[in-house]
Amino acid sequence: MKNRLKELIESLIFVSSEPLTLEKIKGVLEEFSETEIEQAIQDLLESYTSNERGIQITLSAGGYLFSTRPEFDAYIRRLLQTEKRSRLSRAALETLSAIAYNQPITLAEISAIRGVDSTHTLKVLLQKKLVKIVGRKKSPGKPLIYRTTDRFLTHFGLNNIKDLPSQEEISKIMEEETPVEE
Amino acid sequence: MDVRQSYQVNLEFFQGPLDLLLFLIKKQKIDIHDIPIATITKEYLEYLHQKDRINLDREAEFLLMAALLIYIKSQMLLPEEKPELEEDPRQRLVDRLLDFQKIKALSFLLGEKEEEELKKWKRIYIPSTHPDEEEELEDISLFDLAEAFFLLMKRKEKEDVHLIRGKEYTVEEKMREIISLLEDKGYLDFFEYFYNHTSLQESFVSFFALLELIKARIVLAVQETLFQSIKVWLQKKPRTSFIR
Numbered sequence: 001m002k003n004r005l006k007e008l009i010e011s012l013i014f015v016s017s018e019p020l021t022l023e024k025i026k027g028v029l030e031e032f033s034e035t036e037i038e039q040a041i042q043d044l045l046e047s048y049t050s051n052e053r054g055i056q057i058t059l060s061a062g063g064y065l066f067s068t069r070p071e072f073d074a075y076i077r078r079l080l081q082t083e084k085r086s087r088l089s090r091a092a093l094e095t096l097s098a099i100a101y102n103q104p105i106t107l108a109e110i111s112a113i114r115g116v117d118s119t120h121t122l123k124v125l126l127q128k129k130l131v132k133i134v135g136r137k138k139s140p141g142k143p144l145i146y147r148t149t150d151r152f153l154t155h156f157g158l159n160n161i162k163d164l165p166s167q168e169e170i171s172k173i174m175e176e177e178t179p180v181e182e
Numbered sequence: 183m184d185v186r187q188s189y190q191v192n193l194e195f196f197q198g199p200l201d202l203l204l205f206l207i208k209k210q211k212i213d214i215h216d217i218p219i220a221t222i223t224k225e226y227l228e229y230l231h232q233k234d235r236i237n238l239d240r241e242a243e244f245l246l247m248a249a250l251l252i253y254i255k256s257q258m259l260l261p262e263e264k265p266e267l268e269e270d271p272r273q274r275l276v277d278r279l280l281d282f283q284k285i286k287a288l289s290f291l292l293g294e295k296e297e298e299e300l301k302k303w304k305r306i307y308i309p310s311t312h313p314d315e316e317e318e319l320e321d322i323s324l325f326d327l328a329e330a331f332f333l334l335m336k337r338k339e340k341e342d343v344h345l346i347r348g349k350e351y352t353v354e355e356k357m358r359e360i361i362s363l364l365e366d367k368g369y370l371d372f373f374e375y376f377y378n379h380t381s382l383q384e385s386f387v388s389f390f391a392l393l394e395l396i397k398a399r400i401v402l403a404v405q406e407t408l409f410q411s412i413k414v415w416l417q418k419k420p421r422t423s424f425i426r
Contacts, residue, residue: 058302070301086301090197093289093296101288113281116198116243126358133362144355149365156292157299165291173287 005040006047019063019154028169036131062160095121096152099131100164104145106137122146130155200282202229207279214279217272219258223251250275299388327372327396327403330412331389334376351384356391364401364416372403372412 012028013020026037041064048057054072057064068076077084088096098113099105111118125131130152136142148161158164196202206225207214231242257271270276312355372392379385392414395401402417 065304066303068303073301073303076303086302087293090289090293091294094197094285097285097288097292100292101285108425113278114198115200115247115278115282116423126362129365132366133359144359154304155299156295158295165288169291170284170287172329173290173409174283 005029005036006044008038009037010044013057013064013066016063016065019059019061019065019150021063024063026083058157058158059159061150065154089121091116091118091121092125095125095146096130098159099125099146100152103147104134104137106143106145107146108143110146198243199278201286202226202244203247204279204283214283215276217276219245219251219255219272223248223255226251233339316360327393327412330372331376335382335385351387353387353391353394356387360388360391360395360414361400361416364414368415370414372414374411 008029009025012025022038023052026034027035031126032040036089045057048055053069055066055068058067059065089140094114095110095118098118102109102113105128107118107122115170122131126133128151129149131146132149133144135145137145153159153161153163196205206212206229207217210221210225212218212222215239225250230248234377254275321327323404331367349367360370360375363375376385379388392401392403396403399417402415404415
């Protein structure tokens with residue numbers, strides 16, 4: 001099995017219901033050394049980077065995951081007979097940004113940052129499971145506090161919360177004159 | 183339509199008062215750290231005048247900002263008693279604007295990432311969170327749940343109960359909290375969950391929330407053996423689907 005470790009890991013990722021973490025792979029493949037496994041994953045990822053494949057393996061929310069290549073979106077939608085998938089509203093994106101960069105955060109704090117009451121938007125984000133309740137703040141009224149979820153990471157193709165746009169990227173956008181979309 | 187060129191931008195376009203203010207500052211090419219409050223207030227109010235179609239809630243938020251602007255202007259007009267101690271009345275607003283500007287830039291970047299990500303289709307199998315050894319577990323009745331609840335209440339009664347009024351828990355809120363917990367941990371130990379409650383009221387509301395969730399078939403409650411703790415799971419049917 002040793003010489004087929006790469007394929008073996010590929011099959012594990014294929015059947016996984018959620019992004020498959022390195023720890024989990026190591027846990028399952030206990031008879032292999034960590035370096036062997038890491039090397040095999042490296043080889044596997046490389047074999048997918050060539051443009052000869054319609055699918056790719058991406059690192060998402062801390063684990064490996066199969067996904068199609070973005071350029072084939074239109075044809076896949078034709079097959080599945082679905083419309084272009086709808087994007088989040090500006091209000092939702094703004095609220096998520098406020099949460100992502102200030103978490104854990106309360107509803108009142110979110111609303112203060114945005115200057116707009118965010119009750120409804122937060123409700124939508126909770127329903128979409130992009131944010132979750134993580135407890136209550138030990139302050140008057142014990143307000144609920146919120147964090148972003150792993151699904152949030154997957155939704156934006158991030159591996160880790162640290163992969164959020166950096167201060168430099170933000171400053172660059174701000175200098176370019178804040179985009180006035182649509 | 184390029185909004186930067188056209189003056190007549192509907193108020194609906196803006197996410198809120200900060201958004202509008204930022205837009206006006208950009209449009210006038212004003213230095214954000216040195217805002218001419220009089221000019222910007224005038225501009226701002228002009229926008230509010232074409233408020234024909236914004237709803238009352240939003241209008242209130244916009245009006246609040248107008249009031250703040252006028253307040254800041256009045257602060258600046260007043261002779262300063264201890265000039266070296268006073269901070270610029272505009273400072274807090276500027277800080278908020280800068281923070282908001284950052285969040286706005288961020289949401290723009292996130293939007294771009296989202297667009298790219300939505301083009302990728304992921305094969306994600308959503309498994310049953312229900313344990314495999316399902317058959318060995320007993321589906322419990324409402325009666326069992328109630329019995330367990332009273333047992334817990336008995337234990338709680340022995341504790342020092344101090345009643346503090348004014349703390350309200352709503353069933354809806356609790357339901358959401360329970361779902362969140364379940365999504366996080368996969369399952370919930372009914373007994374353990376109740377131990378962590380601080381008040382009788384909270385326990386009651388949680389219990390009702392749990393019943394509601396069971397009724398709506400969102401969760402499943404099972405008991406491993408008689409008199410053991412009851413475990414709660416999210417009820418999901420195994421299915422393969424594409425998610426974003």
